[in-house]
Amino acid sequence: MSMVSYAAGSRYLSLIGGVCMSFYDWYCDLPPSSPQTWGEQTDVPESADWYNSTFIMA
Numbered sequence: 001m002s003m004v005s006y007a008a009g010s011r012y013l014s015l016i017g018g019v020c021m022s023f024y025d026w027y028c029d030l031p032p033s034s035p036q037t038w039g040e041q042t043d044v045p046e047s048a049d050w051y052n053s054t055f056i057m058a
Helices: 003-015 023-027 034-038
Strands: none
Touching: none
16 A cells, blocks of 8 residues: 555545545545544554654654
């Protein structure tokens, strides 16, 4: 399950008027909007997690 696959699929959905809310919704790891509603996460991080972090450790 690559980010390229997700990017291609989400681009296609946007072209036909669909909406893909998150990486989790695309791969059906959790029910739709579950991460946004309940804050649940699996062990697969999203590429934007660094942006949402409080601090970054290098």
